[in-house]
Amino acid sequence: MLEKNYNPKEFEEKIYAEWENSGDFQPDMRCSKDAFCVVIPPPNVTGVLHMGHALDDTLQDILIRYNRMQGKKVLWQPGMDHAGIATQMVVERNLAKEGITRHDLGREKFIETVWKWKEQSGGTICKQLRRLGASCDWTRSRFTMDEGLSRAVRKIFVSLYKDGLIYKAKKLVNWDSKFQTAVSDLEVVQKETVGKMYYYKYPISGEPGEFIHIATTRPETMFGDTAVAVSKENQKLKHLIGKKAVLPIVNREIPIVADDHADPEKGTGAVKITPAHDFNDFEVGKRHDLPLINILNPDATLNENTPFPGMDTQTARRKTIEKLTELGLMEKIEDHPMVIPYGDRSGVVIEPLMTDQWFVDAPQLAKEAIRVVEQGEMEFVPKSYEKTYFEWMRNIQPWCISRQLWWGHQMPIWYAEDGTIFCEENEEEAQAAADKQFGRHVELTRETDVLDTWFSSGLWAFSTLGWPDKTDFLETFYPTSVLVTGFDIIFFWVARMMMMSMYMMKKVPFKKAYIHGLVRDEQGRKMSKSKGNTVDPMILIEQYGADALRFFMAAMETQGRDINVSEARIAGYRNFATKLWNAARFGEMNNAAVTDDFNPGQVKQAVNKWIIAKVQQASREVTDNLDSYRFSDSANAVYQFVWGSFCDWYIEMIKPVLYGDDEAAKAETRSTFAWVRDRILVILHPFMPFITTELWNNTAARRTKLIHASWPHDEKIDTTAMGDIDWAIDLISAVRSLRAEMNLPAGARLTVYLKDANADSCRRLADFKTIICSLARLENLDCLAPGAEISKDMVQSVFKEAVLLLPLKGVVDFAAEKERLAKEIETLNKNLEGYARKLGNPSFVERAPAAVVGEEKRRQAEALENKAKLEAALERIADF
């Protein structure tokens, strides 16, 4: 027996455990049908489930379950990312509570601590994904620092290095002074701030009283200046080109060079050039062969090349201004709106710094990654994201992959005493190579840098399937079917996977990339911890059930749009689950069960034919929409069917049958009910796996599990069977409307007549008399012969080709009735004006398709007829 109330907490976890324990998420490798595979965007090992995951993983699970029910070999490959910076940060923070730093432990001990942390507290998110219902094959879960995946990393690194696609270079990079590591361009966020613009002047060497005027936002970098640039086109200043300026405070001479980087319109027209601390200046420096002077320590304090060693930049800035003021060189300070780069993890200002780093030749790798998208081997859904992808890929810069962290993949690079580089998959091979090259045993030291986290996640699509080994899984599931992820990581991840996969596998990592939006708060603001507007999906699951949250995500997911969380709506989908639950209970109370000989194509009762056709139509809509990744349309198709057709109409219509005494009709109806209910459970399962499974298990003895039940396909839908019941529904609605408009008491037992009805209508009326009377709460219902005398007190209403008559001896308020009729006539008049305008327009009649013109004429005729009927009705009651 089903409980009276739907209570998801009572069964969701139990059902999940049952699936997982019986291996329902594992693909059947012997199955001969197509493979379908999704790799999960690996959550950070430090992560907890947020609304973005809830959306992303719900969509994936819907696709996975849908394809699984189609009988395919289905794999949802789960796993986690080691998340270099994020994880190191968490563990360091824990250590700090005990008053120790990672340096106290040393590298090896520290990494041990991280692993220990991972075992104890990492991966909360995987438990949470289970609560959401994610049907990942957890037996295959991978971690980017696993031995297997690390081997993949080393192998591809060596390969890229030997192909010249990874190289070491001394370059200006984004330096994060908190973690004291380089970071990639993507890990830098630009923030708008109101800063200051400082104007001051440098004396011209050998010409007392002559100055060159400078404007800068970072005066303390002047100690790294190695030139001042002026444009050749600058009429006012070009006479200074070739002269030398004297850097104040340190009294160092620097050249004044001609360079177009100095825009005469901006600032003072003269730009101080600091090649070691500014990306543009670095380029200028290269053009003029200027020396580089590094003025910063790794912690972003000033170094010995400045008068203020050990001082942080802000303090040094003040000191510099003070000195310049003392020297009488300071001119003015203005407020200046500007963008300042910050580390996305550390939150500190990023300083451009000259260091030795390792780079991937991204422009080279991008070529193939661009080609396969151009040629449609990988498609973005929605397609518009292609543009974003191309835009970025075509302008891609070398990717800085080295990080001066401890947690991560240590680069497979060894140095001989003289600095010769050996890049091999392991130390033995490197040693052998070195010994061979030197002809003697050489001491090697390993590169201490680790790789950018995204390097290993870039391999995710194939490394998780077993590469570099040739495995069944790799053979079967690569390329994977579709990647589902947010637009915010197209560059971080999608692009890198494309590059790495095309390089190593020569095949796309996934055939499609479904890109969704962000989950925002109720007001449409981005969720963030600092704003305090985050919503915890686990609390929502606790409160409304995982199914309700999942259905919300699916129903709100329309391509290319962000989703605003709405608790009212989630509650609404919980109500939907309740509705379904109660419908199933109704079946149970009426002994609904599919008999062995039941054949949906052979039912006799019109209502049953109708609901079967309707559910088949809904199934087709769900299928078609899922096939084209239209999640909301798909979810809404089930929703509308279940609530609007099955509950609102079918259940109400079969009540008179079930409580009547036509045993054959009852038997057929019980079977039909059960059959349709089962069908609902099937097509709703990808969206609401828990409640559907619970109902599946409790409403009949089952041969198959719902998770493996077969998905309907290619059904012939009997659309003609729909007409009769649709007609009855319209009539019932018309009567209900009339009653409500007339303010008739709910208990009044009425009789209605249909006048001027055609043969079809009269037949339908006779056939469905019981049903109509029951649902419209009528005493009786009849067709009147044409021309039959009717008493004047009848309320009249147009119904299709006929007139609905409602006799009301003294009950009706005639004033209200007159008003109602007048209002309807007014509406018709408005429509008629429109038809007349169109049909009176010769070019419309001539040039519009005949069918459209015909339809317009038909509407006009119908409206005229209806108007006449209403006017007659009004005339009849004029005296009352």
Added chain:
RNA sequence: GGGUGUGUAGCUCAGUGGUAUGAGCACUACGUUGACAUCGUAGGGGUCGCUGGUUCGAUCCCAGCCACACCCACCA
């Protein structure tokens, strides 16, 4: 500066070259009919951002504008 997207009912959003039978929530009235008040029935509510153009016909296509959001680059 370059790019992308959005603007439809009070709110959150679907949708469409042929009268907007739009959805959910909210709102109004009525309702203890033997699945469900986490419910039912009926109803009110929109010049589809503005201005032009294409078209027989535009909310939909095109152009411009306004507003909002986001992405990329840069501002010495």
